[in-house]
Amino acid sequence: MGRRDGNFWAYWLNDVRLKAQKRGYMTQDQWGALQEDLLRTIGQNNYTTWIEPLEFSDLNDGVATFHVPTNFIGNYVSQNFGDLILHQLATTGEQIQRVHFRVPAHASAAPTRATSNTSTPERSSTAQKSSGKTKDPLPGAPLDARFTFDSFVVGKPNELANAAAHRVAEGGPVTFNPLFLYGGVGLGKTHLMHAIAWELQARRPDLNVLYLSAEQFMYRFVQALRDRKMMDFKELFRSVDVLMVDDVQFIAGKDSTQEEFFHTFNALVDQNKQIIISADRAPGEIKHLEDRIKSRLQCGLVVDLHPTDYELRLGILQSKVEQYREQYPELQVADGILEFLAHRISTNVRVLEGALTRLFAFASLVGREISMELTQDCLSDVLRASERKVSVEEIQRRVAEHYNIRLSEMIGPKRVRTLARPRQVAMYLCKQLTSRSLPEIGRRFGGRDHTTVMHGVKRIEELRVQDGQIAEDLEMLRRALEA
Numbered sequence: 287m288g289r290r291d292g293n294f295w296a297y298w299l300n301d302v303r304l305k306a307q308k309r310g311y312m313t314q315d316q317w318g319a320l321q322e323d324l325l326r327t328i329g330q331n332n333y334t335t336w337i338e339p340l341e342f343s344d345l346n347d348g349v350a351t352f353h354v355p356t357n358f359i360g361n362y363v364s365q366n367f368g369d370l371i372l373h374q375l376a377t378t379g380e381q382i383q384r385v386h387f388r389v390p391a392h393a394s395a396a397p398t399r400a401t402s403n404t405s406t407p408e409r410s411s412t413a414q415k416s417s418g419k420t421k422d423p424l425p426g427a428p429l430d431a432r433f434t435f436d437s438f439v440v441g442k443p444n445e446l447a448n449a450a451a452h453r454v455a456e457g458g459p460v461t462f463n464p465l466f467l468y469g470g471v472g473l474g475k476t477h478l479m480h481a482i483a484w485e486l487q488a489r490r491p492d493l494n495v496l497y498l499s500a501e502q503f504m505y506r507f508v509q510a511l512r513d514r515k516m517m518d519f520k521e522l523f524r525s526v527d528v529l530m531v532d533d534v535q536f537i538a539g540k541d542s543t544q545e546e547f548f549h550t551f552n553a554l555v556d557q558n559k560q561i562i563i564s565a566d567r568a569p570g571e572i573k574h575l576e577d578r579i580k581s582r583l584q585c586g587l588v589v590d591l592h593p594t595d596y597e598l599r600l601g602i603l604q605s606k607v608e609q610y611r612e613q614y615p616e617l618q619v620a621d622g623i624l625e626f627l628a629h630r631i632s633t634n635v636r637v638l639e640g641a642l643t644r645l646f647a648f649a650s651l652v653g654r655e656i657s658m659e660l661t662q663d664c665l666s667d668v669l670r671a672s673e674r675k676v677s678v679e680e681i682q683r684r685v686a687e688h689y690n691i692r693l694s695e696m697i698g699p700k701r702v703r704t705l706a707r708p709r710q711v712a713m714y715l716c717k718q719l720t721s722r723s724l725p726e727i728g729r730r731f732g733g734r735d736h737t738t739v740m741h742g743v744k745r746i747e748e749l750r751v752q753d754g755q756i757a758e759d760l761e762m763l764r765r766a767l768e769a
């Protein structure tokens with residue numbers, strides 16, 4: 287950013303601060319200037335989805351606060367664009383240490399704003415149609431336009447959940463009630479829920495579909511109690527045709543909310559209305575949730591989203607890269623990068639996606655190809671955080687057990703195929719799962735040269751594609767080592 291820009295930002299921020307202090311908000315023009323800059327950097331799609339919904343709130347003690355319509359958007363922007371926004375603000379010379387995103391107290395009650403992008407048809411941001419019966423319409427949470435069935439990559443770990451979601455989204459007669467989807471952080475529960483809501487809206491516009499988080503359910507309930515509008519609350523919730531409640535574990539331990547949820551649930555099931563619930567664990571495992579609710583939740587179809595495997599992660603990365611290609615047509619991704627990321631980042635899909643977003647934004651900023659060097663530079667913190675603490679010895683021991691050979695044979699000099707192949711598998715896993723260099727790995731395999739390790743790793747890479755048995759062995763061993 288040039289000097290003139292820097293001066294402009296300094297002036298702008300100063301002005302903003304004065305105004306923010308006086309009035310608590312800044313003008314559209316000023317925010318607009320920063321937004322334009324962000325638009326150029328991160329591209330139209332990201333901009334529309336993530337930056338447009340932000341509203342500058344105030345600048346205090348080095349913390350720039352933005353209002354966001356939902357926690358989800360706040361978390362996402364913070365994780366993926368927080369550094370960028372901070373960087374741009376900081377170039378003004380102002381003392382800004384942190385950017386903070388928060389949902390203003392009034393946000394859940396206010397009408398929500400669409401977060402659509404160009405790849406999906408323009409639709410309302412809230413899944414619930416206005417019932418027209420009340421002066422105080424109950425908004426659902428905004429649906430993320432990117433979370434559709436089309437963009438959901440299906441693999442072994444999520445195929446059952448995906449099939450169940452499709453079935454419910456057809457909007458036919460209710461066959462299982464509720465559909466209960468559960469799984470660890472960032473495995474696609476919310477994505478599937480939104481996809482169901484979008485699909486239902488398209489296929490059955492006559493249905494009154496309400497999607498919201500359990501937290502919002504509680505918020506609305508408390509608000510109704512406070513405003514003495516419980517009748518309205520009950521009437522509204524009982525008038526929906528499809529109720530979708532995300533992250534239901536949130537109501538655990540919140541007695542009155544649980545009670546109300548239980549009644550809502552029963553009333554809808556009695557009317558044969560579809561309910562779809564998600565949680566981070568199976569109903570029986572949610573602590574401080576009343577037993578009667580647990581048993582109700584288990585009545586329908588309970589499906590879990592398993593942790594991702596390598597193939598699914600690679601598939602997701604490939605599909606995201608396709609999307610990015612439209613946005614960054616000039617960017618090249620070197621061979622092996624996606625495979626590397628799919629191996630190294632196995633925590634959850636959100637982290638994987640965040641890494642890719644950052645990589646593209648960074649490569650586009652510096653105008654370079656996405657090479658291994660750039661990837662390691664740009665994602666060093668993510669890669670370090672997800673670095674597995676597996677040791678070379680552990681890998682050797684596991685692989686030896688798996689192929690039924692002795693550890694001494696694994697590192698010994700013999701080169702017969704029955705020993706050489708397991709040795710190569712172990713070398714390959716050491717390269718993938720540890721941060722050891724080739725010479726270091728070689729040393730621990732009985733003082734072998736790094737070129738021997740390189741050859742072994744390459745051979746297994748080839749066999750992984752050609753030989754199903756090797757691919758299966760590798761996956762099984764990797765899982766066992768990461769467990």
Ligand SMILES: Nc1ncnc2c1ncn2[C@@H]1O[C@H](COP(=O)(O)OP(=O)(O)OP(=O)(O)O)[C@@H](O)[C@H]1O
Nearest residue numbers: 437438439470471472473474475476477602635636
């Ligand atoms: N199979 C998949 N295909 C494409 N994208 C996916 C898939 N699984 C997850 N994602 C993406 O990963 C991100 C996290 O997914 P999502 O928010 O649905 O997770 P979640 O299970 O609801 O997590 P949490 O428990 O934190 O609420 C989203 O951007 C989503 O689009």
